[in-house]
Amino acid sequence: MSIARNLEQYQKKLTDTGCKLIAVSKTKPIADLQQAYDAGQRDFGENKIQEMTDKYALLPKDIRWHMIGHVQRNKIKYMASFVHLIHGVDSYKLLKEINKQALKNDRVIDCLLQVHIATEDSKFGFSDDELETMLSDELFVALENVRITGFMGMATNTKNETIAQNEFRGLRELMQKIKSKYTHTQLALSELSMGMSGDFEIALQEGSTIVRVGSAIFGTRDYQ
Numbered sequence: 317m318s319i320a321r322n323l324e325q326y327q328k329k330l331t332d333t334g335c336k337l338i339a340v341s342k343t344k345p346i347a348d349l350q351q352a353y354d355a356g357q358r359d360f361g362e363n364k365i366q367e368m369t370d371k372y373a374l375l376p377k378d379i380r381w382h383m384i385g386h387v388q389r390n391k392i393k394y395m396a397s398f399v400h401l402i403h404g405v406d407s408y409k410l411l412k413e414i415n416k417q418a419l420k421n422d423r424v425i426d427c428l429l430q431v432h433i434a435t436e437d438s439k440f441g442f443s444d445d446e447l448e449t450m451l452s453d454e455l456f457v458a459l460e461n462v463r464i465t466g467f468m469g470m471a472t473n474t475k476n477e478t479i480a481q482n483e484f485r486g487l488r489e490l491m492q493k494i495k496s497k498y499t500h501t502q503l504a505l506s507e508l509s510m511g512m513s514g515d516f517e518i519a520l521q522e523g524s525t526i527v528r529v530g531s532a533i534f535g536t537r538d539y540q
């Protein structure tokens with residue numbers, strides 16, 4: 317199995333879609349990331365801040381690092397200087413801390429709001445109501461060092477494609493609705509981060525602009 321060949325296949329599938337490919341490299345060794353880099357890949361996704369920070373230190377500085385996992389508030393400071401996009405923002409408290417650390421680093425950090433779209437309980441994310449509550453609050457408007465560039469969602473892990481399709485579609489429609497309803501300056505909604513190795517084709521059909529693909533590029537992981 318060749319990482320470069322897998323990447324090439326995915327890039328081909330995404331040609332003309334305008335959708336970006338994030339290579340999810342969590343648990344994988346530096347050598348694997350370097351192979352992907354040498355094949356032209358520049359967007360990498362990690363789900364642990366410590367691991368991403370370690371890899372950032374060792375790899376070329378033109379890599380765009382995506383934090384795709386659940387974010388621990390006390391660790392945001394370690395990635396605040398370099399993270400490209402935080403996909404898993406699921407509370408106001410978290411966003412507030414990201415804003416604080418962004419300010420300290422004299423920058424604006426791009427974030428996606430993670431919305432709970434799956435029927436499974438275990439997944440993180442805002443409910444529609446929680447989302448609207450935050451966006452309607454003036455505390456949100458005061459956050460000037462974050463920019464919300466879109467939404468992220470994980471569909472139910474199921475072989476039933478209709479379920480995933482409806483969940484992804486729901487996220488796209490929700491973003492449309494929010495976009496027409498709220499005009500805060502920190503909302504620049506255009507990205508939909510949805511789709512992974514198992515369901516990226518369905519996500520693509522439903523308007524995904526960012527797919528997060530791990531095992532189909534790097535091979536299976538020993539642990540999540």
Ligand SMILES: *Cc1c(COP(=O)(O)O)cnc(C)c1O
Nearest residue numbers: 340363384512513528529530531
């Ligand atoms: C691990 C992970 C992925 C990639 O999963 P694969 O099935 O290996 O493609 C995508 N998104 C998130 C949030 C992840 O944690």
